[in-house]
Amino acid sequence: MLNNSMKFLRYIFVIVSLAAGVGLIERQHSTTFCKQEETTPTLAMLSQNLLQSLNKELIEVKKKLESIGIKTTTFDAIHKGNSKVSPGIVQPHTMKHGEELVSPQLRNLIQDIIKKTALDPESIGIIHDKNQDSEASSDENTIYLNEKLFSNLSQAAQRFIIAHELQHILFQDSKHYTKLAKRIGISAEELSDRGNLDHPLCHYSRFLEKRADLYAALMSPEYAQDYLTCTQEQLHQLGDDPFNGTHPTRSERVTLAQRAVNEIQHGSLCVA
Numbered sequence: 108m109l110n111n112s113m114k115f116l117r118y119i120f121v122i123v124s125l126a127a128g129v130g131l132i133e134r135q136h137s138t139t140f141c142k143q144e145e146t147t148p149t150l151a152m153l154s155q156n157l158l159q160s161l162n163k164e165l166i167e168v169k170k171k172l173e174s175i176g177i178k179t180t181t182f183d184a185i186h187k188g189n190s191k192v193s194p195g196i197v198q199p200h201t202m203k204h205g206e207e208l209v210s211p212q213l214r215n216l217i218q219d220i221i222k223k224t225a226l227d228p229e230s231i232g233i234i235h236d237k238n239q240d241s242e243a244s245s246d247e248n249t250i251y252l253n254e255k256l257f258s259n260l261s262q263a264a265q266r267f268i269i270a271h272e273l274q275h276i277l278f279q280d281s282k283h284y285t286k287l288a289k290r291i292g293i294s295a296e297e298l299s300d301r302g303n304l305d306h307p308l309c310h311y312s313r314f315l316e317k318r319a320d321l322y323a324a325l326m327s328p329e330y331a332q333d334y335l336t337c338t339q340e341q342l343h344q345l346g347d348d349p350f351n352g353t354h355p356t357r358s359e360r361v362t363l364a365q366r367a368v369n370e371i372q373h374g375s376l377c378v379a
């Protein structure tokens with residue numbers, strides 16, 4: 108069994124929760140292009156509006172955190188000046204007692220996606236957790252899947268969700284988020300409370316989710332399309348989730364995905 112602190116870290120990253128959108132804490136964070144070298148100049152150029160929007164949101168998040176005593180200098184120190192995270196700092200996963208690998212077929216699928224990033228496929232743990240009530244989650248170096256739930260997703264959703272979790276790992280969101288939450292002195296349970304929807308840490312969490320979404324979409328036009336397909340499926344199957352403070356609502360995600368597809372695939376520079 109995993110210990111409670113591990114579970115906390117993971118749940119902070121749950122991207123989609125079929126069974127329980129509420130009650131699970133998730134989060135994420137940081138800044139950079141995943142596998143920049145695989146991003147074509149055109150794609151990078153077309154994504155400028157998206158990235159500018161993200162940067163603006165980050166500035167707003169910092170202001171909100173300042174309002175509860177987290178200075179920007181503290182925030183930047185935690186995030187190492189908001190610079191890109193080097194894949195080299197990701198500590199390789201080592202199997203822990205009770206951990207179980209996913210099936211070879213699923214492992215191959217995920218490793219193929221990891222190869223599209225700057226991460227080393229062999230350093231990332233890919234663990235099956237039948238007790239997890241979301242399809243996928245992640246911490247600093249591991250993706251956790253409930254294979255039964257994950258297998259019910261469309262292939263596009265599977266690809267995108269893995270790409271999203273990899274962005275969390277690339278940005279080391281769980282580590283940064285945990286440090287920040289500790290600094291603020293708020294627990295996962297408190298943050299998941301619906302009454303905390305407007306807590307600065309929730310704003311931060313939603314920023315991290317959007318960034319993981321967008322950087323996953325920026326991996327290629329195909330991933331951008333997967334983003335749209337995935338979010339549309341979620342909205343259609345589960346409805347919206349306006350009280351999930353740690354993630355953008357499903358309708359917001361569809362809107363963001365449509366914008367990403369427009370900007371990335373069709374070169375239409377929309378302004379939010």
Ligand SMILES: [Zn+2]
Pocket residue numbers: 120121122133134135271272275316319
């Ligand atoms: Zn996430």
